[in-house]
Amino acid sequence: MKNKVTTLSEFIVERQGDFPFAKGELSRLLSSIRLAAKIVNREVNKAGLVDILGEEGTQNIQGESQQKLDVFANEHFIKAMENQGEVCGIASEENENFIAYESELAQNGKYVVMIDPLDGSANIDVNVSIGTIFSIYRRVSKSGRATLEDFLQPGTKQIAAGYIIYGSSTMLVYTTCNGVNGFTLDPSIGVFCLSHPNMKFPSTGTIYSTNQGNFVHYPEGIKQYIRYCQEEDLATKRPYSCRYIGSLVADFHRNMIKGGVFLYPQTFKNKKGKLRLLYECNPLALIAEQAGGKATNGEKRILEITPQGLHQRTPLMVGSVEMVEKAEEFLRRFPGEKGER
Ligand code: AHG
Ligand code: MN
Ligand code: MN
Secondary structure, three states: OOOOOOEHHHHHHHHHHHOHHHOOHHHHHHHHHHHHHHHHHHHHHOOOOOOOOOEEEEEOOOOOEEEHHHHHHHHHHHHHHHHOOOEEEEEEOOOOOOEEOOOHHHHOOOEEEEEEEEEOHHHHHHOOOEEEEEEEEEOOOOOOOOOHHHHOOOHHHEEEEEEEEEOOOEEEEEEOOOOEEEEEEEOOOOEEEEEEOOOOOOOOOOEEEOOHHHHHHOOHHHHHHHHHHHOOEHHHOEOOEEOOOOOHHHHHHHHHHHOOEEEEOOOOOOOOOOOEHHHHHHHHHHHHHHOOOEEEOOOOEHHHOOOOOOOOEOOEEEEOHHHHHHHHHHHHHOOOOOOOO
16 A cells, blocks of 8 residues: 555545534535545436436526536435535525525534535537536525524635535545645545645636627627637747636636636626636636636626625636636726627
């Protein structure tokens, strides 16, 4: 054996000291997420084999078609969060309203959770990486049923956030605001092992990720930045590569390891952007910042946006600091109207 393997459960216990006030509460909460992740992973892995693929026939609150694995993942994370009594409520991308748990045990819970149970769901039936994104806050209400105010907190108030990527291997990556660590699932023993300690975004990179099919609908500053990415310049290793999977988690994960920037700006169709502030952008922004990267809506830090609604959307630029700042520079130079052609 070359190195001692650290499992996720050992690591969570070791890091309990980060939250001396929490006395194991956060550890128990993270353990519930770990368990739900393993169950969802099992289903994702056999998605091609069993009759779980295809449209569920319902639409989620954003009016998008919902697939069976979304429903499965949603139900499992909701159940898992209720069981240990640390969480008083959960808001999910798949549910119109937040869920305030009914049991007395859960109502004493001090935390709320926000979740995108299945990210990249359009990629499920083509065997491309998908993910789960989660975000944890301390409740602001004293006790009893969770309230809307518990959920409408700015991202700066997150105490932990993470994602699971169901890819060529399954990984769980999370932060408790003391760096970012990644764990790879060893499927033979069903255990997440520390494989990517102290993850850091390279300060720059050679990858830009965006749905370039929307180019014509992008704000002028973003168009100009994309043209800049495509120009030839030896010193800055341009032209950059364009890599876009269409699963935010997977695009973000690759960029964090290799260096890159992800851009989902406002468009003509989605005037406020497409991605959801609470379920997608805030958790990834916290991870990005904890890994030395940057996340902005083009005008301000994602984490400082005060949410007005559970399903609020926002433009997102996230990734390597120097690349995000270059894109911001182009937005300042070419302000234009939002979504201007
Ligand atoms: P979800 O599957 O949770 O609805 O998220 C899909 C998101 C995100 O994962 C991805 O980056 C983006 O939508 C892709 O959108 P486009 O197809 O418009 O590029
Ligand atoms: Mn998503
Ligand atoms: Mn989703």
